[in-house]
Amino acid sequence: MRSFALTVLAVASSALAQINVPGQVPLNPVEPLQHRLAYAGATGMTVSWNTYEQISEPTVYYGTNSWNLTSFATGTSVTYASSLTWSNHVKITGLTPDTLYYYIVSHTNCYNCSELAPYTFTTSRETGDYTPFTVAVAVDLGVMGATGLSDTSAGAITVNDSTTIQSLARYVEGFDFLWHPGDIAYADYWLKEQIHKYLPWVSVDQGYKVYNMLLNTFYDEMQPITALKPYMVGPGNHEANCDNAGTTDSATNISYTVDICIEGQRNFTGFRNHFRMPSAESGGVENFWYSFDHGMVHFVQISTETDLGHGLVGPDEPFGVEGNFDSVGQDAGPFGTKNEQYNWLQQDLASVDRTKTPWIVVAGHRPFYAANPEGGVCLECITAFEPLFLQYNVDLVLAGHVHFYERNAPIRNGTADPNELNNPSSPWYILNGAAGHYDGLDPIEGSPDYSRYVQNSTYGWSKLTFHNCTHLTHDFVASGNGTVLDTATLYKNHTCAAPASNVTGTNSSAPSSDHSGSASLKASSVLFAVVLATVLMVAL
Ligand SMILES: *[C@@H]1O[C@H](CO)[C@@H](O)[C@H](O)[C@H]1NC(C)=O
Numbered sequence: 125m126r127s128f129a130l131t132v133l134a135v136a137s138s139a140l141a142q143i144n145v146p147g148q149v150p151l152n153p154v155e156p157l158q159h160r161l162a163y164a165g166a167t168g169m170t171v172s173w174n175t176y177e178q179i180s181e182p183t184v185y186y187g188t189n190s191w192n193l194t195s196f197a198t199g200t201s202v203t204y205a206s207s208l209t210w211s212n213h214v215k216i217t218g219l220t221p222d223t224l225y226y227y228i229v230s231h232t233n234c235y236n237c238s239e240l241a242p243y244t245f246t247t248s249r250e251t252g253d254y255t256p257f258t259v260a261v262a263v264d265l266g267v268m269g270a271t272g273l274s275d276t277s278a279g280a281i282t283v284n285d286s287t288t289i290q291s292l293a294r295y296v297e298g299f300d301f302l303w304h305p306g307d308i309a310y311a312d313y314w315l316k317e318q319i320h321k322y323l324p325w326v327s328v329d330q331g332y333k334v335y336n337m338l339l340n341t342f343y344d345e346m347q348p349i350t351a352l353k354p355y356m357v358g359p360g361n362h363e364a365n366c367d368n369a370g371t372t373d374s375a376t377n378i379s380y381t382v383d384i385c386i387e388g389q390r391n392f393t394g395f396r397n398h399f400r401m402p403s404a405e406s407g408g409v410e411n412f413w414y415s416f417d418h419g420m421v422h423f424v425q426i427s428t429e430t431d432l433g434h435g436l437v438g439p440d441e442p443f444g445v446e447g448n449f450d451s452v453g454q455d456a457g458p459f460g461t462k463n464e465q466y467n468w469l470q471q472d473l474a475s476v477d478r479t480k481t482p483w484i485v486v487a488g489h490r491p492f493y494a495a496n497p498e499g500g501v502c503l504e505c506i507t508a509f510e511p512l513f514l515q516y517n518v519d520l521v522l523a524g525h526v527h528f529y530e531r532n533a534p535i536r537n538g539t540a541d542p543n544e545l546n547n548p549s550s551p552w553y554i555l556n557g558a559a560g561h562y563d564g565l566d567p568i569e570g571s572p573d574y575s576r577y578v579q580n581s582t583y584g585w586s587k588l589t590f591h592n593c594t595h596l597t598h599d600f601v602a603s604g605n606g607t608v609l610d611t612a613t614l615y616k617n618h619t620c621a622a623p624a625s626n627v628t629g630t631n632s633s634a635p636s637s638d639h640s641g642s643a644s645l646k647a648s649s650v651l652f653a654v655v656l657a658t659v660l661m662v663a664l
Pocket residue numbers: 151152153235236
């Protein structure tokens with residue numbers, strides 16, 4: 125029985141593979157690929173997707189009834205120098221909060237297209253809705269498979285384990301959105317992977333094609349998650365440019381710098397074009413810094429890559445301790461005026477109504493605290509932002525960049541809060557850079573007093589569960605088998621202002637029966653793909 129099911133799956137996926145292999149150009153250049161969602165306020169949703177040709181009027185058709193997708197919204201199709209694809213962005217407004225919608229985009233159901241059935245999204249929970257919910261967080265997540273993390277790459281993954289992308293896809297109905305605060309795809313590893321002979325050698329001037337192939341492979345691989353759940357992103361160092369802050373080929377003694385990056389592959393250009401975060405709704409700047417409410421939580425994305433501003437001299441970006449490999453030579457930003465990010469963050473935090481959103485969670489790519497003092501810690505970030513986190517009683521700060529998992533204590537100026545997780549007066553810091561990419565995990569260096577649990581042997585993602593206005597649980601989910609390796613719950617004495625109905629969570633929307641409806645529609649798309657592929661094979 126089991127092997128029969130596997131055979132059918134294998135046939136279906138090989139048939140599908142002839143239509144749309146991640147990273148490969150589809151038969152039809154307007155085929156919608158890489159569907160992704162982003163919250164745009166409680167009554168909005170941005171739907172984005174990519175095509176290999178520009179389309180004239182990108183359109184999303186949507187509705188609460190899958191038989192009747194007559195409502196529509198239109199947007200723009202954008203590209204940039206050296207990109208192989210166009211990003212199509214459509215912001216839908218006037219939606220009902222916390223409601224399930226079905227949607228399709230332009231050219232869905234086109235001849236030769238493999239994307240056929242409607243996807244779904246659920247709009248944001250209203251500010252002040254105390255219904256419990258769960259969020260997934262992954263940082264430092266790169267291409268999986270033959271062009272990225274595999275059983276033969278530098279940081280090997282066990283062949284029978286699920287990758288983090290597969291694990292997130294499996295649990296996709298279990299979280300409201302996926303947050304990815306930086307290091308997205310690791311396309312800037314194209315040269316390193318060639319030098320390691322992991323990828324075939326392509327001359328440096330043609331390298332932009334390999335860079336693009338890696339980017340598109342990653343975005344294609346993420347579609348089973350990002351087509352269904354908002355994918356909220358922030359900037360990481362690997363989005364900055366194409367050269368991974370300098371790459372040396374020891375066989376030839378050639379050192380490559382940012383100078384090899386052609387136009388379109390510097391200064392966060394791809395990242396700026398590919399995503400549309402709700403900065404307009406929150407007064408932020410592009411995908412670099414912004415905030416949004418979801419139920420009882422105010423979520424804040426900051427940029428640790430540029431625009432640190434406040435109190436810093438010299439370049440407006442992190443330079444870390446001397447010799448910090450990662451942070452030199454980025455040659456990017458700024459994206460705001462001096463201190464703009466700092467001033468925005470102060471205003472944003474000051475204006476939070478804690479009776480409506482008792483929780484404040486901040487994510488930034490680089491860690492403020494980590495068992496990795498020489499390399500990854502962003503000292504400039506502490507200078508720039510920690511006083512605001514303390515002043516405004518931020519509850520949780522998430523980061524990655526250093527590639528392991530470390531749950532720290534709540535920390536004030538380098539010292540663990542004496543209350544630990546029992547109503548601390550300082551933010552809780554969790555570092556989870558263990559989502560996985562070509563290079564694998566990093567060494568743990570030292571054991572700071574504030575460190576509570578640290579591991580660098582298992583890939584995984586973070587699951588945040590907001591139970592109510594006083595309790596928040598963080599789980600480290602091992603991607604390989606879904607096991608929770610570490611769990612901890614924070615208690616805060618927040619003032620709870622919701623009526624009982626919200627607290628008990630009886631008003632949760634998005635019933636699971638609606639989701640299974642979309643799952644069966646996807647199954648029919650696989651079937652259609654099999655039929656279409658068979659027709660194509662016969663034709664060949
Ligand atoms: C469909 O695919 C076939 C085979 O690759 C191709 O020849 C044809 O041009 C495609 N049709 C369209 C409308 O893209």
